[in-house]
Amino acid sequence: MSAVNPLSLTSSLSFRLGTLGTIATTRFTAAIEDHGLKPKHVALLAALDAGAASSQLELAQAMGVAPSLVVSMADQLEALGAVVRERDPADRRRQMLALTEDGRALLHECAAQAHAIDAELAAALSLAERESLRRALGVLAREAGLPVEE
Amino acid sequence: MSAVNPLSLTSSLSFRLGTLGTIATTRFTAAIEDHGLKPKHVALLAALDAGAASSQLELAQAMGVAPSLVVSMADQLEALGAVVRERDPADRRRQMLALTEDGRALLHECAAQAHAIDAELAAALSLAERESLRRALGVLAREAGLPVEE
DNA sequence: TTGAATCATTCATAGTTCGAATCGTTTGAG
């Protein structure tokens, strides 16, 4: 109906991903709030769990954030007992982060909450639609250079 | 492979939407930068174009942001000549915003750039996959209470 | 052995958004 159609902006893939991404992130943020975590913290825990990186600099590069941000997040996660800091014996400049048992449990808890949100979001989709959506987003993620487990 | 599987966080719908949404938004932000716009500005133009709201307060509610933020965005859009401010004659407290011709052209331009990003993002998907992804995201958007044109 | 490079850390800063306070306008109770 709009004068801008048929190039409708709001129904474009980019805009939909943006708005839906914001909604999902907002809900996730609220869900993990009680744990004293923000999505970025959970992303750091997940990167550690995936073995994608272990030194703080590597983590920063993997997550696409400034190294100084990893420092403060590591501070907080350490205070929560979710990770331990340890200098690399082979290169004492490097701070190695490792998940603790508590950290692993915390990550597990957050993953469960993410899946609960998934179920809410996708409630109106059939099982087949849900599966093809999952697969399509997986392809997009891989194309965009994000780590995709197989 | 992770200890957290099968509740893998990073492959959850919420997390994927969050990260892909960030990527899409980042690219869109870069694409429209030259126009002096940010995604929020474009969202405001789109809401106006869709006729979803016209007073600033209504706009704020439709967009889910503070009324004071609409004020500053309207200032900037007015300076760009994209919108005009006009007091509602029937209630002079209300500031009505209306798209100008330039504003409509600007929105059109931004929509075209969003679709260019869409094409990049979805390059690895077949036409059928792209279409079913589009439809699934439409359903999710409607379920989440977002305006979905039909 | 020493100067350059590297990693972690601190700190000041920029950018974004919100909420409280203020001003003009409208509304409704009396």
Add this chain to the structure above:
DNA sequence: CTCAAACGATTCGAACTATGAATGATTCAA
């Protein structure tokens, strides 16, 4: 008809996030 309460817009200060520059410790190479 009047005036106090409600309402919308606007300004302004504060909180939060993330960044980049500066610093310190460690490593590496000549």
